Amino acid sequence: MDWDNLRYFLELARAGRLTAAARRLGVDHTTVARRVQALEKALDRQLFIRAKAGYRLSEAGRELLAQAEAMESAVASIEQPSLSADRLSGQVRIGATEGYGTLMLAGHLASLTRSYPHLGVDLLAVPRSVRLARNEADIVITLERPERGPYVITKLTDYVLRLYASEAYLASHPPIRSREDLGEHVFVSYIEDLLYSKELFYLDEIVRPRQHSLRSTSILAQQEAVAAGAGLAILPAFAARREPLLKGVLVDEIEFTRTFWMLMPVENKDLARMRVCWDFLREVAASSHDLMMGRA
Incomplete structure (x- = not known):
């Protein structure tokens, strides 16, 4: 599994909108959409329910969120001395x-x-x-x-x-x-x-x-x-x-x-x-x- 795809998933889960997640990640909103779609394809699960109001986590998405945050924390513990303000979200x-x-x-x-x-x-x-x-x-x-x-x-x-x-x-x-x-x-x-x-x-x-x-x-x-x-x-x-x-x-x-x-x-x-x-x-x-x- 590509950790970068999980990072994009986490940002979209937290922001609820492609544009907000893209702004936090410093990329175009199409990149966020593409990365999340790649993750959904790799897992063969729909992670978000798409609506006019934004992106809402599906049941599978909520399960993945807890696991992804645990992985994020493990990475942060390793990188703690160099964890920058821009990376905390x-x-x-x-x-x-x-x-x-x-x-x-x-x-x-x-x-x-x-x-x-x-x-x-x-x-x-x-x-x-x-x-x-x-x-x-x-x-x-x-x-x-x-x-x-x-x-x-x-x-x-x-x-x-x-x-x-x-x-x-x-x-x-x-x-x-x-x-x-x-x-x-x-x-x-x-x-x-x-x-x-x-x-x-x-x-x-x-x-x-x-x-x-x-x-x-x-x-x-x-x-x-x-x-x-x-x-x-x-x-x-x-x-x-x-x-x-x-x-x-x-x-x-x-x-x-x-x-x-x-x-x-x-x-x-x-x-x-x-x-x-x-x-x-x-x-x-x-x-x-x-x-x-x-x-x-």
Whole structure:
């Protein structure tokens, strides 16, 4: 079997269109079509279903894709010292919590895609758990470490949360000198029956609020509401530092530490594009440690 034909197959499978695959490979689109047809003839199988919207993998194509990616990874392991940015291609979907994905990863991932122009990244930054078991993503950053499963797992980073309010709110409400004073105030928080992780149950550790002025599934929505004077809220320090209207409350008394875990399916660990993204995310976390711990 001609490995070059498999390379053309991989690019077309990832791009979905002849012109996009040809652009990545630096050839004419007719060359891509000819190479894929040669591979189909050699295997005596139809690998793609051709439609107006592009090329979609057939059942035989999906089976070959896993084998071809394993071969690609083996070649990449041998050539690792000389693996160039132009040769790394494909799509990687990363799932993360809304705050971390939006505020910490999005900008860094832009630099990653500039370094690897043929690498495509999907970022799922959502206020819920992204599940590997449902094939929602290739790499997931989550608050809870799975107890079992065929995953590669690493501790990505700790981060701290503190109590915040706007200066305008604090100026127009009773002073807060101790935890006992919190009972006189209103809070912004999560909708408890929609919490997606037990790690987000922390407000009850400091106070049982008499009133919530606003509740939301979104941590970014909570932060916006607090900045607008809606009340007090526990927010990640790495997020709150971006909002100049916020002020820490009882900073010497109230602080929570949580952990982000990163995982991916074991079968992805040897794919070159997964390794590059995995290592990049670890580097971002390491370089942002002081910021995540509220020390920046």
